[in-house]
Amino acid sequence: MFKYFVSLFLIFGFVQCGIDKKEEANDYFLGLALFSAFANYGTIAFAFDPDKDDEIFLYGLKENRTINATENVGRDLAPRWSPSGQSLAFNSRRTAHGHNRPEIYTLDFPSRTVRRVTNTSAPDENQRAAWYPDSNSIVFQRGTYFAPAKLRLIKHNLQTGSETLLYENGDKLHAAPGISPNGFNMVFQSNKDFAGTFPSRLYMMDLSTSQITNFVHPDVDLGSDADPKWSPDGKYITFTSARNGEGEYNHIFIANAETKEVTQVTFGNYNDSSPDFSPDGKEIVFQSNRFREYGLHIVSLESKVVRYLREGRTPVWSSKSLAELGF
Structure with missing residues (x-):
């Protein structure tokens, strides 16, 4: 109860004081995140660019500690946790390729064993891998x-290393796939119904029939729908x-997979992107330019309160x- 009242005090105190300096706002929201009575625990994996060479980092919410999980020449990006939480898939431009195009890798814990998954020829790039429920397969864009x-x-x-083409339809950009927890459906973004590169919309594939259906398309085309996660x-x-x-700012939304009802979660003159659910499904971590160009934030789906964590991009929980x- 004490934590609850102190959290409310911090929330309303911030609004009343009207802090306008970025560093003060960062310190404030970091404190709020660590002290929040409704905070989830667990580990957030993300990409970070301290030396202009992205690596994969881990942030322990309970421990308030950051671990540098990868270190190499070449950018490591787009981490995704396996369903067990014991492995990460990510794409990398590390020099071990012999070329500068991204390939898919996995990183296992606690051994920290890195394995290369893909090996394709130019001009193909392999990016944005996501896991199947059994953790034996991944899906990605090529x-x-x-x-x-x-x-x-x-x-x-x-x-086995075997590969299956799940979807290809003309010279279009089918990207950011995600498999449902029951393994029955795949959601992804695509520009397949538009002449240009943008906008993108969300689509659903029934994996048993390969049938594609539109998913929560808006009535007015103001901008892209992207980065779907279950x-x-x-x-x-x-x-x-x-x-x-109004086509200018990106916000975070959730959609009921069955009823297709859409709810807006974040608001304001900010660009919010790369959302992922907390383990209990009650919060969402995302990246935003609210206080830094690339900052990690958490929003409560019940209260819509947003709190800042630290610098980083493309978080997954x-x-x-x-x-x-193993740390």
Whole structure:
């Protein structure tokens, strides 16, 4: 109860004081995040660029501690936790390739073993991997954003190395796939119904029939819908969209996977993106330019209160603690 009242005091105290300096706001929201009575624990993996060379970092919420998980020449980006929380998939431009195009890797804990998954020829790039529920396979986008731009969605069996083309439809950009927790459906973003590169919309594939359907398309085309991710229970999908930002600002939304009802979660003159659910599905971590160009934030789905964590990009959330991961 004491924590609850102190959290409320901090929230309303900030509004009343009207802090306008970025550093003060950062310190304030960091304190609020650590002291919040409704904070989830676990570990957030994210990409960070302290020396202009992105690496994968881990931030333990309970421990308030950051771990540098990868270190190499070449950018490591787009981490995604396996369902067990014991492995990360990510794409990397590390020099071990012999080229500067991204390939998919996995990182296991607590061994910290790094394994290369893909090996493809130019001009293909492999990015934004996500896991199947059994952790034996991943899905990712393969192709290039450069002319002739084209992305297709690939399933890769981590046990055998075999690959299956899940979706390809013309010279279009099918990207950011995610498999439902029950393994029945795949959500992804695509520009398949538009002449240009943008905007993108969300689509759903029934993996048993390969049938594609539109998913929560807006009535007015103000900007792209992107970065979809499933809630742990498979009932919701979070994504970023400019649909209520007059095409200028991206905010975080959630959609009921069954009813298609859409709820806006974040607001304001900010660009919020790369959302991911907390392990209990009650909060969302995301990146935003609210206080820094790239900052990690958490929003409560009940109160819509946003709190700042630290610098970083493309966060994903696991229930595992740093200790459980071997740190």
